[in-house]
Amino acid sequence: MPKKTIDIEHDLTHLSILNEKGEADESLAPKLNGDTLVTMFRNMLATRRLDERMINMQRQGRIGTYGPSRGQEASQVGTAMALRPDDWTAQAFREMGMTLTRGWKMDLTLFFWGGYEEGNAVAKGHNDLPIAVPVASQTLHGVGIAWGMKIKKKDSVCITYLGDGGTSEGDFHEAMNFAGVYDLPLIFIVQNNQFAISHPRRKQTKSRTLAQKALAYGFEGVQVDGNDVLAVYSATCDAVAKARKGGGPTLIECVTYRLSMHTTADDPTRYREDKEVKEWEKRDPLIRFAKYLRNKGVLDDESIEGIENDVKDEIAAAVKRYEEYEGLDPLDSFKYILAELPPDIQAQQDEFVAALQNEGKMSH
Amino acid sequence: MASINMVKALNLALAEKMREDENVILLGEDIGQDGGVFRITEGLLDEFGSDRVIDTPVAEAGIVGAAIGMSIYGLRPVCEMQFSGFAYQAFHQVEGHLSRYRTRTRGRFSVPMVIRMPYGGGIRAIEHHSESREALYAHTPGLQVVVPSTPRNARALLRASMLSPDPVIFYEPKALYRAFREEVPDEPETQPLGKARVVCEGNDITLIGYGAMVRVLTEAAEDLSDQDGINADVIDLISLAPMDTETLVQSVSKTGRAIVVHEGPRRCGIGSEVAARLAESALDHLEAPVRRITGYDVQFPYFARERAFMPNSDRVVQAARELLDY
Known part of the structure; x- marks a missing residue:
């Protein structure tokens, strides 16, 4: 009955391929053709530009509160690009880069933050769950x-997204436990953007990394530079390939930084220093990837300008559709509550119609 | 025709549907090897295997949250919460997601799944094992909440719940699990969700309840008939959400008097809803105030005190006499 050390596996890797100067370790870099690299860049750029537009529109009162993605484009786009259309995602609410990569129209982003359920009406054929607001609750759906x-x-896989704050939730624990016990083809993408609104990562958990949490559940955890789209993509491809072969779940901690506010209702100067933000701006995922692609000769000024214009047009068209939308029917709330409206709720709908008519908001 | 208790009836409904539809799967704590703490799922692991009768870790949110995902993926999960008193750990999944996916996605994703859970007092159990909190679910938009009261309607309702395109909270009166047997037909049958059942008819007063309280009401109705010559309509609500207002109004239009009985607390309870609907739709017919005989707005006692606490037929008879004299 000696007291002895239990030998548990505890290897943990941190993967970084592309540095801040745009230099890549080509021995680690995923072998991607030019078209794929351009698509990757375009998705990141579209996320950045739509994000900027959303903040402007919120300030102008044209949409509601908005949760920006700035700084996290590599984590979102890099993970989503590792998926096939028959794979699924279960997102939180700061994954616009993922949804655009998965082919969601920009309109949905505008409609969601503009206060319309239409923004969560995931198009048929898109195997993605809608935005889920309660923190980490979506991991269980994954x-x-x-x-x-x-x-x-099936040999398909699912990615579920959450943030560093989400790792403190009970649902995350239960999801990790189930994924481990049943060896599920599920990949947890933890976008560690350093803050849960105001609460810093170091106060979220005493764990040195978020990746190591996977070890307690009996599966692999990996940490990557979340601002390095090549590392994010590469680590996700590995996790996806493993899951497809029945190798079970993986947790990938993408170490990144929320360069903007939590939402437009938040003032980050209350809880973080501007110089910290400046430090992270130097690690901007989009700038370093653009440098890399220029150095590689995949992109140049002209082609980047072409993509910028293309994105600008796409945003303008989406904004136009959003602002000219005429589908606002108050009765929609009744239309989608149950497959068939029961008589007692039907009676409430009649009452609602009468009230609207009385208020002159609906024709007789 | 076989004569079976509610445990067997629920087991039968699950087995019948699982044989027909390989997408129907069961999740819960101790439901496989052990057959469930009340033995509702006994024998199903052997017949359907561990991919379809899944013993889960002790994690209610995990069970319900995972079932939501499975359901969206095309399976038809039926979850068992071991006791309704532990289902609150999954309540955020029920309120936050289960009830909302159809609306949230404008019909792209619906969540056809069933959550079964035993509720109610009368089995001399420890704390958290005797409460009735059906009003929490009935208060939540997007859910259907049903409560069986006999073996036959338990089987038919569970089948209908498994066929529903939307989520159903299937609230099982555990005091009735082995309380009595009833003949059930050989072939599976369904009973529409959303419809109340008239248990017996009378012209003098309407007695309304559900679950284990239906027996209390029929006992009271017999006593009233035998001792006072008062004849009661007994209505088994069955469906708490949606609620069958029409059947209630029809009865009260005839009798002019109503008592509603449930085990759960009175405040904002199902009885309050019944009383409000009668006030809204049958006021002209009411000859007396609607009475609620319910759990009080205090904690359900430990079991030494539960017999005294729970609504019984004597209280219903007394209230009926008072209303007839009003």
């Missing part, structure tokens, strides 16, 4: 989807 894949013997 569990269920990955479980369904396993039961139905």
Whole structure:
């Protein structure tokens, strides 16, 4: 009955491929053709530009409160690009780069933050869950989807997204536990953007990394430079390949930084120093990837300008559709509550119609 | 025709549907190897295997949250919460997601799944095992909440719940699990969700309840008939959400008097909703105030005191006499 050390596996890697100067370790870099690299860049740029536009529109009162993605484009786009269309995602609410990469129209972003359920009406054929606001609650839906894949013997996988704050939630724990116990093809992407609104990462958990949390659940955790789209993509591809072969879940901690506010309702100067933000701006994922692609000869001034213009047009068209939308029907709330409206709720709808008519908000 | 108790009836409904539809799967704590703490799922692991009868870790949010994802992926999960008293750890998944996906996505994703959970007092259990909190679910938009009261309607309702395109909270009166047997037909049958059932008819007063309280009401109705010559309509609500207002109004239009009975607390309870609907739709017919005989707005006692606490037929009979004399 000696007291002895239990030998548990505890290897943890940190992956970085592309540095701040745009120099890549080509021995680690994923082998991507020019078109794929351009798509990757375009998705990141579109995320950045739409994000900027959203903040402007919020300030002008043209949409509601908005949660920006600035700084996290590599984590969102790099992970999403590792997926096939038959794979699924279960997102939180700061994954615009992922949704654009997965082919969601920009309109949905505008509609969601503009206060319309239309923004969460995921188009048919897109295997993505809608935005989920309660922190980390969506990770369990990812569990269920990955479980369904396993039961139905598919070789598809599911990614669920959360932030550093989400790792403190009970749902995250239960999701990790289920994913481990049932060996599910589920990848947890933790965008560690250093803050849960005001609460800093170091006060979120005493763990040195978020990646190591996977070890307690019996599966692999990996930490990557979340501002390095090549590292993010590469680590996600590895996790996806493993999951497709029945190798079970992986947690990937993307170490990144929320360069903007939590939402437009937030003032980050209350809880962080400007010089810290400046430091992280030097690590901007978009700038370093653009440098890399220029150095590689994949992009130049002209082609970047072409992409910028293309994105600008796409945003302008989406904004136009959003602002000219005429589908606002107050009765929609009744239309989608249940497949069939029961008589007692039907009676409430009648009452609502009468009230609207009385208020002159609906024609007789 | 076989004569079976509610445990067997629920087991039968699950087995019948699982044989028909391989997408129907069960998740819960101790439901496989152990057959469930009340043995509702007994034998199902052997017949359907561990991919379809899944013993889960002790994690209610995990069970419900995962089932939501499975359901969206095309499976038809039926979850068991071991006791309704532990289902609050999944309540945020129920309120925050289960009830909302259809609206949130404008119909792109619906969540056809069932959450079964035993509720109610009368089995001499420890704390958290006897409460009735159906009003929490009935208060939540997007959910259907049903409560069976006999073996036959338990089987038919559970089948209908598993066929529903939207989520159902299936609230099981555990005091009735083994309380009595009833003949059930050989073939599976369904009972529409959303409809109340008239248990017996009378012209003098309407007695309204659900679950284990239906027996209390029929006992009271017999006593009233035998001792006072008062004849009661007994209505088993069955569906708390949606609620079958029409059946309630029809009865009260005839009797002019109503008592509503439930185990759960009175404040904002199902009885309050019944009383409000009668006030809104049958006021002209009411000859007396609507009475609520319910759990009080205090904690359900430990079991030494539960017999005294729970609504019983004597209280219903007494209230009925008072209303007839009003």
